[in-house]
Amino acid sequence: xxxxxxxxxxxxxxxxxxxxxxxxxxxxxxxxxxxxxxxxxxxxxxxxxxxxxxxxxxxxxxxxxxxxxxxxxxxxxxxxxxxxxxxxxxxxxxxxxxxxxxxxxxxxxxxxxxxxxxxxxxxxxxxxxxxxxxxxxxxxxxxxxxxxxxxxxxxxxxxxxxxxxxxxxxxxxxxxxxxxxxxxxxxxxxxxxxxxxxxxxxxxxxxxxxxxxxxxxxxxxxxxxxxxxxxxxxxxxxxxxxxxxxxxxxxxxxxxxxxxxxxxxxxxxxxxxxxxxxxxxxxxxxxxxxxxxxxxxxxxxxxxxxxxxxxxxxxxxxxxxxxxxxxxxxxxxxxxxxxxxxxxxxxxxxxxxxxxxxxx
Amino acid sequence: xxxxxxxxxxxxxxxxxxxxxxxxxxxxxxxxxxxxxxxxxxxxxxxxxxxxxxxxxxxxxxxxxxxxxxxxxxxxxxxxxxxxxxxxxxxxxxxxxxxxxxxxxxxxxxxxxxxxxxxxxxxxxxxxxxxxxxxxxxxxxxxxxxxxxxxxxxxxxxxxxxxxxxxxxxxxxxxxxxxxxxxxxxxxxxxxxxxxxxxxxxxxxxxxxxxxxxxxxxxxxxxxxxxxxxxxxxxxxxxxxxxxxxxxxxxxxxxxxxxxxxxxxxxxxxxxxxxxxxxxxxxxxxxxxxxxxxxxxxxxxxxxxxxxxxxxxxxxxxxxxxxxxxxxxxxxxxxxxxxxxxxxxxxxxxxxxxxxxxxxxxxxxxxxxxxxxxxxxxxxxxxxxx
Numbered sequence: 001x002x003x004x005x006x007x008x009x010x011x012x013x014x015x016x017x018x019x020x021x022x023x024x025x026x027x028x029x030x031x032x033x034x035x036x037x038x039x040x041x042x043x044x045x046x047x048x049x050x051x052x053x054x055x056x057x058x059x060x061x062x063x064x065x066x067x068x069x070x071x072x073x074x075x076x077x078x079x080x081x082x083x084x085x086x087x088x089x090x091x092x093x094x095x096x097x098x099x100x101x102x103x104x105x106x107x108x109x110x111x112x113x114x115x116x117x118x119x120x121x122x123x124x125x126x127x128x129x130x131x132x133x134x135x136x137x138x139x140x141x142x143x144x145x146x147x148x149x150x151x152x153x154x155x156x157x158x159x160x161x162x163x164x165x166x167x168x169x170x171x172x173x174x175x176x177x178x179x180x181x182x183x184x185x186x187x188x189x190x191x192x193x194x195x196x197x198x199x200x201x202x203x204x205x206x207x208x209x210x211x212x213x214x215x216x217x218x219x220x221x222x223x224x225x226x227x228x229x230x231x232x233x234x235x236x237x238x239x240x241x242x243x244x245x246x247x248x249x250x251x252x253x254x255x256x257x258x259x260x261x262x263x264x265x266x267x268x269x270x271x272x273x274x275x276x277x278x279x280x281x282x283x284x285x286x287x288x289x290x291x292x293x294x295x296x297x298x299x300x301x302x303x304x305x306x307x308x309x310x311x312x313x314x315x316x317x318x319x320x321x322x323x324x325x326x327x328x329x330x331x332x333x334x335x336x337x338x339x340x341x342x343x344x345x346x347x348x349x350x351x352x353x354x355x356x357x358x359x360x
Numbered sequence: 361x362x363x364x365x366x367x368x369x370x371x372x373x374x375x376x377x378x379x380x381x382x383x384x385x386x387x388x389x390x391x392x393x394x395x396x397x398x399x400x401x402x403x404x405x406x407x408x409x410x411x412x413x414x415x416x417x418x419x420x421x422x423x424x425x426x427x428x429x430x431x432x433x434x435x436x437x438x439x440x441x442x443x444x445x446x447x448x449x450x451x452x453x454x455x456x457x458x459x460x461x462x463x464x465x466x467x468x469x470x471x472x473x474x475x476x477x478x479x480x481x482x483x484x485x486x487x488x489x490x491x492x493x494x495x496x497x498x499x500x501x502x503x504x505x506x507x508x509x510x511x512x513x514x515x516x517x518x519x520x521x522x523x524x525x526x527x528x529x530x531x532x533x534x535x536x537x538x539x540x541x542x543x544x545x546x547x548x549x550x551x552x553x554x555x556x557x558x559x560x561x562x563x564x565x566x567x568x569x570x571x572x573x574x575x576x577x578x579x580x581x582x583x584x585x586x587x588x589x590x591x592x593x594x595x596x597x598x599x600x601x602x603x604x605x606x607x608x609x610x611x612x613x614x615x616x617x618x619x620x621x622x623x624x625x626x627x628x629x630x631x632x633x634x635x636x637x638x639x640x641x642x643x644x645x646x647x648x649x650x651x652x653x654x655x656x657x658x659x660x661x662x663x664x665x666x667x668x669x670x671x672x673x674x675x676x677x678x679x680x681x682x683x684x685x686x687x688x689x690x691x692x693x694x695x696x697x698x699x700x701x702x703x704x705x706x707x708x709x710x711x712x713x714x715x716x717x718x719x720x721x722x723x724x725x726x727x728x729x730x731x732x733x734x735x736x737x738x739x740x741x742x743x744x745x746x
Binding site: 020021022024028031032035036038039178183184185186189196199200201202203204207208211212215216217218292296297299300302303310314326327330333334337338341342345 | 370373374375377378381387388389391392395396464465466467468469471472478479481482483484485486487490491494495677681682683684685687688695698699702708709712715716719720723724
């Protein structure tokens, strides 16, 4: 709202921006036309394939789908339960679904600044994790017992992910503190462990934990294969996360710790009240990024023979009548992974921007 | 209470930690030995000379089932490095192009780049590999494949016109090329060549490259059987295609997946590098009358390159580690060879150790090379003032 002059200025600014962003030079004008065309074509193709020409009815099979020429979502309509829950007993699927929902709620809650104190965060995660575990395993409260061997699909993926987070996070703090220790014989071996783990391919670490370790442990410690693999996950999660926390600790202004020392605070208080909170503050974006990376890394268990989301999706079309519809299934789980990962990483980027503005 | 004394406590803590590590290792060794004793397998090294007895589905060097384990391990390592090099090159090319699209002063291009980056960075790599590999099954069979400039795209592989030379000379050719690149990097990065005359400093790299290319050409020439045509063109014969190179679907699907996914990360690093260069540099360049292209190639790009190097080196280490996923589509890289060897021979411990040592060596040398490049390229002293 304003005078004619203001309107004119605004109009001219609009045209100038348009020219700069789309038609900076003849070459760029051409590129603009071509890329807008290509984008429209791409969107049109995808929408056509996924919506207009697609078949949605659960009763359709290859012939009907081929006749319409688009995506065959019938496979999802038929197999979504296998994809999401794997071999979990059919009548108990609601528990699996509820457990997945619990994890989503916990992750969403941890993104709310109100929960960003060590106590609130750990309580949220522990309660969520306990609920998840009880729901999945059962054996109490009148829920029938379901062994870990029958867990699968998205629920298994989330189980690995949450266990990794709940145990790996405190462990990574311990790793970081030991790595930064003034004591040579604590910081040095820890450095070797961390650097070694970071140089190895994650698959080989998981393989070692799953297959090689039972040879090298007292039998009473061997335990379930699933838990051994998760231990492998925890190990490399902690190794990577420890480096991130160390980076955050280096970003804490040097005077802070000195001041705390001068005030006579003990090592424990210095670390827990002064250094770590600030370290986490500056390491937050990297940490979120880390969670995102490791959520995707959980797919590695499919190599070792667990039926996580990736594997159960593959079993969904590996049998008889759906072998032709692999693209649809891959797209379906890709969307699941993408939604989770993309929203988290966008949130991380937003936090980074916000912190860059109000950095201390 | 002796824990009151700071010194005693420190010594106690260190002893406890080291003791724990030693205890774990000793337990592992004892347990392994007792388990091996039960199964009649000992910690040996003579398995290395035994024949494997299984076929390798893919290799860039000649193998057959009578080969000993050490050769298989070497071939596996060669396959890993081969895939890693292709993946790195592909990721750098894709990443560079998409990165340019991200920083171009053009909204639609930015959007295309962003879509690419977000899609391929936020979907697990395994899923992407499976996807591309499954797509290759939709390609036509060799008998109905059409040629595109002498190249056949089929479900059984891509057939390229190839040079008509023996296998060993191809391998040697790549070794020579690699050595040339390494020599070039070393010359550019090492401190001892800093003191040379500027004229010489310009001439020597050219000489290195020329010598390398000449050597490579000689190697190819020696490996060429006399009296045959230089180019082998693939031609359909009955149900199959003969002649030229066949790139197996395992390899190209995998290399493509790694290049595309790695390219997304590289593009993101590219954008970050350009964002790290303050606008002041570019504005100063404009003020001095440099053209847009000159500003980009002489000011912004070199500065951005320096800002990118650390993240790029991390990314490349990640890519090398990602090659181990080749196992899932049946590409026999080092990890796949080790897994098969373990299931065949039961020498779990030794093969795992070999794998770990190999990867630690690869990644540490890669990190080392990058650190040297980084040190050489870093702006020193007065150059850093923005």
